[in-house]
Amino acid sequence: MKQVLFTLFLIAVLPVFAQKITIFDAETGKPIEAVAVFNKEKSKSSISSESGIVDISQFTNDEIIIFSHVGYAEYQAKKKTLQLNGYHVYLSKQSEQLDEVVLSVFKNQEKRNRIAEQIAVITEKDIEKISPQTSADLLANVPGIRVQKSQFGGGSPVLRGMESNRVLLVVDGVRMNNAIYRKGHLQNSITVAPNLLDRTEIVFGPSSVIYGSDALGGVIHYYTKTPKLSDHNEVKSSLFSRYSTVNNETTNMVSAELRFKKWASFTSVAHSNFEDLTMGKNRSHGFDDWGKVPFYSDNLNGHYSENPTANPNPNLQRNTGYNQTDILQKFYVPLSKRTDLKINLQYSTSSDIPRFDRLTELKKGSLKFAEWYYGPQNRLLISPQLEINPKKKWLDKGTITLAYQNIEESRIQRKFGSLDRSYREENVNIFSVNGDFTVPIAEKRDLGYGFEVAYNNVNSNSYGKTLNIVNGEIAGFNGDFAVQSRFADGGSTYLSSALYIDYRQDINSKSTLNTGVRLTNTNLTAKWIDEQFFKLPNNDISLNNTALTATVGYVYKPTKTWQLNAVLSSGFRSPNIDDVGKVREKNGQVTVPNIDLKPEHAYNAEIGLQKYFNNRKFRLGANVYYTLLNNYIYREAFLLNGNSKIMYDGEEGDIVANVNKGKAYITGVTVNYQGKLHRNWKTSGSVTYTKGESYDVKEPMSSIPPLFGNFELNYTNHKFEGGANLVFNAKKDIKNYNISEGIDNHVQTPIVNPNAQEDIDKYYGTPAWMTVGLYSRYTITPAIRIQGNITNLFDEHYKEFASGISAPGRNFSIALHVNL
Numbered sequence: 001m002k003q004v005l006f007t008l009f010l011i012a013v014l015p016v017f018a019q020k021i022t023i024f025d026a027e028t029g030k031p032i033e034a035v036a037v038f039n040k041e042k043s044k045s046s047i048s049s050e051s052g053i054v055d056i057s058q059f060t061n062d063e064i065i066i067f068s069h070v071g072y073a074e075y076q077a078k079k080k081t082l083q084l085n086g087y088h089v090y091l092s093k094q095s096e097q098l099d100e101v102v103l104s105v106f107k108n109q110e111k112r113n114r115i116a117e118q119i120a121v122i123t124e125k126d127i128e129k130i131s132p133q134t135s136a137d138l139l140a141n142v143p144g145i146r147v148q149k150s151q152f153g154g155g156s157p158v159l160r161g162m163e164s165n166r167v168l169l170v171v172d173g174v175r176m177n178n179a180i181y182r183k184g185h186l187q188n189s190i191t192v193a194p195n196l197l198d199r200t201e202i203v204f205g206p207s208s209v210i211y212g213s214d215a216l217g218g219v220i221h222y223y224t225k226t227p228k229l230s231d232h233n234e235v236k237s238s239l240f241s242r243y244s245t246v247n248n249e250t251t252n253m254v255s256a257e258l259r260f261k262k263w264a265s266f267t268s269v270a271h272s273n274f275e276d277l278t279m280g281k282n283r284s285h286g287f288d289d290w291g292k293v294p295f296y297s298d299n300l301n302g303h304y305s306e307n308p309t310a311n312p313n314p315n316l317q318r319n320t321g322y323n324q325t326d327i328l329q330k331f332y333v334p335l336s337k338r339t340d341l342k343i344n345l346q347y348s349t350s351s352d353i354p355r356f357d358r359l360t361e362l363k364k365g366s367l368k369f370a371e372w373y374y375g376p377q378n379r380l381l382i383s384p385q386l387e388i389n390p391k392k393k394w395l396d397k398g399t400i401t402l403a404y405q406n407i408e409e410s411r412i413q414r415k416f417g418s419l420d421r422s423y424r425e426e427n428v429n430i431f432s433v434n435g436d437f438t439v440p441i442a443e444k445r446d447l448g449y450g451f452e453v454a455y456n457n458v459n460s461n462s463y464g465k466t467l468n469i470v471n472g473e474i475a476g477f478n479g480d481f482a483v484q485s486r487f488a489d490g491g492s493t494y495l496s497s498a499l500y501i502d503y504r505q506d507i508n509s510k511s512t513l514n515t516g517v518r519l520t521n522t523n524l525t526a527k528w529i530d531e532q533f534f535k536l537p538n539n540d541i542s543l544n545n546t547a548l549t550a551t552v553g554y555v556y557k558p559t560k561t562w563q564l565n566a567v568l569s570s571g572f573r574s575p576n577i578d579d580v581g582k583v584r585e586k587n588g589q590v591t592v593p594n595i596d597l598k599p600e601h602a603y604n605a606e607i608g609l610q611k612y613f614n615n616r617k618f619r620l621g622a623n624v625y626y627t628l629l630n631n632y633i634y635r636e637a638f639l640l641n642g643n644s645k646i647m648y649d650g651e652e653g654d655i656v657a658n659v660n661k662g663k664a665y666i667t668g669v670t671v672n673y674q675g676k677l678h679r680n681w682k683t684s685g686s687v688t689y690t691k692g693e694s695y696d697v698k699e700p701m702s703s704i705p706p707l708f709g710n711f712e713l714n715y716t717n718h719k720f721e722g723g724a725n726l727v728f729n730a731k732k733d734i735k736n737y738n739i740s741e742g743i744d745n746h747v748q749t750p751i752v753n754p755n756a757q758e759d760i761d762k763y764y765g766t767p768a769w770m771t772v773g774l775y776s777r778y779t780i781t782p783a784i785r786i787q788g789n790i791t792n793l794f795d796e797h798y799k800e801f802a803s804g805i806s807a808p809g810r811n812f813s814i815a816l817h818v819n820l
Contacts, residue, residue, distance in 0.1 A: 019057040021082055022231075023048050023067065026090040029229030029259065030334065035091070036068045050337065056082070067091060088231075114504065114512045116553025116565040118204040118608055118623040118670070120144065124225075127194055129723075129775065131242065131789050131815055133249055133272065134190040135197070139220065140800075142202055143686030144670045146705040146729075150745075150804040152247070152277050152320040153353035153374070154187030159204055160625065161666040161690045161704045162217025166573060170211070171222040172344055173436075174383055174403040177214045178428050179456035179494035179524075179577040180487065183633065183658065184743050185802070189220070191348040191379045193270040193326035195240055195253045198225045204670075205625060206571025206604045209516040209551045212452060212498050213574045216602045216627075226342065227257050227264035227332045234259040239818040240270075246791075246811035247321065248275040264332040273323040279315050279806035280797035285767035287750040291799060291806040293317055297359055299370040299414070300352065304467070304474045308367045308416065317805060319354040319373075338389040346381040352412075353377065357748065357804025361587075367416055375410030375425070398437035398450075405430040411486070413649070419467040422483045422649060427459045444506035448516075449499075456494040458577055460487035482532055484583055484648065488593075490527030490540075492577045497521050502551075514553035521546045522574040526581045526595075534583075534592065534646060541595045543580065547572040560616070565608035565623075574599045579633060579658050583648075587742055590646050590653035592638065598660050603628045618675030629664045632694075635741045662696035666704070685711035702743040705801045706732035706766060722776040732801055734765035745802045769798035785817040 023032045031052025038045035039059060048054040059065055059079045067075040072091035082089065112119070120142050122130075132138040136155020140147040148156040148163065156163050164186045169176035171192055181188070203219040211219055236257040243250055255268035279291055295308040296318035311318055329345040358372040383403040389396070407428040414421040434452035441447050462485035465477045502516030521544070528539040551569035558564070575597040584591050606625035612618065637644065638657035646655050672686035687709035692701030707730035714723035737746045739759050749763045756762040772794060777787040795810035 019087075020053050020055050021087040021089055023052045023054065023089045023091060025072075026092045026228075029264070030340075032069060032072070032091060034069065035072075038066055038068075039063055040066065113557065113563060114506070114514075114555060116512075116514055116555050116567045116608070118144070118565075118606065118625075120202040120204075122197075122200040122202075124198050127197055127200075128787070128817070129721075129777070131775070131787060131813060132194050133244065133251070133274070135192050135194045135200075135222070136187075136189045138194045138197075138200065139189060139202075141710070143672045143684075143710070144204060144688050145202065146708060146801060148185050148703075148800060148802045150185055150358075151187075151354060151356040152274060152317075152805060153190065153322040153324075153350065153377075154185070155189050156185040156187070157189055157220060158703055158705055159202070159217035159220075160627065160668060161692045161701060163703045165214055165576065165578070166216040168211050168215040168219045169222070170219060171346070171381070172224055172383065173385065173399065173401045173434070174381065174405070174432065175211075175214075175454060176405075178405070178407060178430055179458050179492065180426060180428060180582075181214070181576065182578040182582065183635065187353070187374075187377070188379075190324070191326075191377065192222050192224070192346075193253070193272070193324070193348070195251070195270050196224050196268055196326060196328045197222055199223045204623070205567065205606060206549075206551075206569045206602045206627070209500055209502060209518040209549055209569070212518065212520050213496060213522065213547075213572060216571045216573055216600075216629075224328055224330070224344070224346070225255075225266055225268065226330055227266035228259055229261060229264050229332065229334070230259035231261055232259075233261075237820045240815065242813055242815035244811055244813035246808040247277045249273065249813070262334070266328070266330045266332075268328045270326045271323070272325075273321075275321040277317045277320045277805070278809050279317060280792055280795045280809035281315055282795045283797045285750075285769070285798070287764075287767070290750045291797060293360065295367060297367055297370050297416070300354055300373060302474060304469060304472060305370070306416075306472075315809070317356060319359050320356050320805065322351045322353045324348065324350040338391070340387040342385040342387070344381065344383040344385060346379070346383075348377070348379040350377045355411075357745070358413075360804075369413060370416045370418075371412060371414040371421060373412055375412060376408070378406070378408040380404075380406040392439075394439060395437055396439040398435060400435045401433070403430070403432045405432075414467075415649075418650075419469065419478070420464055420481060420650075421467060422464045423462060424483065424486045425461045426486060427461075429457045431455045446504045447501070448503070449501040451497075451499050453497045454495070456492075456577075458487055458492040458494070460485045460489055460492070462486065462489070482530075484533040485530070486583060487577055488526040488528045488581050490529040492526040492581065493524070494577055495523045496574070510557050512555040514555070515551065517548065517550045519546070519548050520572070520574075524575070524577060524580060526577060526593075528581075528593075533648075534640060536593060536595065537641075538595060541580070543575065543595075543597075545574045545599050547574065547599060547601070561612040563608075563610040563612075565606075565610070567604070567606045567608075569604045571602040571604065572599050573602075573633075575633065575658075585648045585651075585653055587747065588651075588653050589656045589742065590648045591635065592640050592646065592655055592657050594638065594657040594659060597633065597658055598631055600632045600660070601630045603630070614676065618673070618677075620673045622669065622671045624667075624669045626665065626667045629666070631660045631662070632664050633658050634661045634694075635659075635743075661694060664692065664694040664696075664701055666690065666692035666701060680715055680717050682714045682716070683712060685709065699740065700736050700738045702738040702741045703802065704736070704738075706730045706736075706768075719779040720776070721778075723774070725773045725775075726770065727773070728770040729766070729768060729798075729801065731768040732766040734760055734763050737763075737765060743802065745804055748799065748802075748804050766799065766801045769796055771796055771798075783819050787815045787817070789813045789815075 035048040061080040146158045165181040240253040251272040253270035258265040292314035298305040298309040327347045331343040333341045353374040355372045386400045410425040432454040436450040462483040464481040464483040468478045498520040500518035524543040549570045553567045556564045581593040604627045608623045610621045668690035670688045674684040692704045710727045712725040771792045773791040775789045791811045
């Protein structure tokens, strides 16, 4: 009995005498070593052990204890508060909003005030506030980014006048860009549901040193949610549900997080259903019929209608609805104190997605296509990631990421007056491995290095089916016919391999130098077998390209309230399989392969300025850049075997192809501000101007948006948060459009002179527009929040630049967040 009482006595008094606390990483739940613990006078101090444990018995109960670590935000608390928290302290890697830690620029953590490049960060809290329907809508809220849409199930972000395969998409360290990312507009940005994201980072400008080919306009890096460890076995679950009126959207997401000391798991499933989209009714631009849908094709989802169908509500954009399901599964397993394993499984699938702009395309005054839709867009990612911290002289820490991706996409078309339906199917398998490592070679001097290998295998299949119609219904097929494949029918491969090194040094307390260099080699092969439709000079090709890119960045902080940035960087984009070997038709032009295509290069100079106010709680910034494109890839008229015309799907079209041109430039400026006006009030805003033109043909570059910007005001008080935002675009005159390539979709703008011989005289360009939005959020309990949003409050009709679909009209949405 005495032994039992003595044991109970020890259990009761030991914490009083030992008073040891454990310091954890708030993101992962792992203990943090080498945290400095001290009082305000710095008369008492200690350091956390390898297990994150530190003794605080020397501090008094009312004394404020400060926890400081180079990689984490500083934390302060009274000793008695720590006792109430069970002697656990959690440090966050993200500090103040204006000085957050950025992960993407160097592929490891770095504070914003040591980074020269223009960056933008969207946190989980931002995503919740914006409440976007898709990830494309999320990106449209980022200063300096515009998003083009050809159909609602899409979204092609434009960074510094570049888009599609000139902008690199990355998810959890894995390149999403594959060998068939096309020039023009893409929909791949929506294949990551916004509610599965922990944060999104955007790096503007050429970033080829760290990321390789395609990062000419910038990098968009999605970071999905990751589970945390816990000393106590915990199960966390959450529910998100939203309804929107403008397209009867219903989105539901459920997730479960299992937290244990030795491993953790996060599982989430999100499903969204979007019905047809309603455009705005208030036509301040003065074009009464622009964008309206008087007729539509009632031939999707297995229906058959011989002729176009009258639309009883021309403001309702028929054939825009679709649904999408996204699944995320992550495991986090610490293999040792210095080695962590993360297993990342992602799957995204959709229904058929109608191509709205093609389904409203006219031929001789009537709808051309009875059917034009993308088949289910499927994306699978399997990616184990090993994080190591050996603390060696040549390797302090690093990440090795293996990945397998499978992408499936297809296009199905049939014209009115025909029963012939064509199918074009693509399947891409991507295997990649990349290693990113860092080592501090001295105080405030960091060396990073790494490698990347990515292999793409593309299979392209095509066939035709003739419908059998019985009593006005589709009753199977009558026969088959041959169809030209979109890519080489004998298969294609694309291999990229690279080595890079970057170096950062604080020259003194006021200046930081960033430099880097990368060597990349790409090899492309493609084989055409079927010569029924056209014959190439060489049916079996192999292209090999090597590029050396470099960057130099300089950060100068003359005072605590001023920061000046300067960047010189180069980038490149090696032609992929879509550039070299695609066959497709649009607006009577048929793109054919050009097997002589070469890489395009970019040389960029930019200057950034940041001014801080109110004890660094408010920031005003500006970035000015100039990018020179050399050997840029451009789509123009082309001769194939001496011919300028070709038959495609039963119609003759003009032959065009991607070719290399000379030099062009893109220049622009973004001015932005962000910060607190008062304890409860925050504001942000930006204005972006872009201009681009070719030096050789003296023609505007494609994808250059008009002047655009946004302003936002937020109020927070205890359980309530609310705000308003204003988004605007200036007019883009038709003379500033690139007419030749067709990427700017000038035919989607209002017609002002239908009898004009030249398109530049026939069309108006993009009218100016402005929208106002409101949002509010109320915390009912710590576990339950409700949110309401109103977008396009005045129900304005407009189209985003180069878009084939009108933007949503007035939309009311309500969302419920539950965390258990």
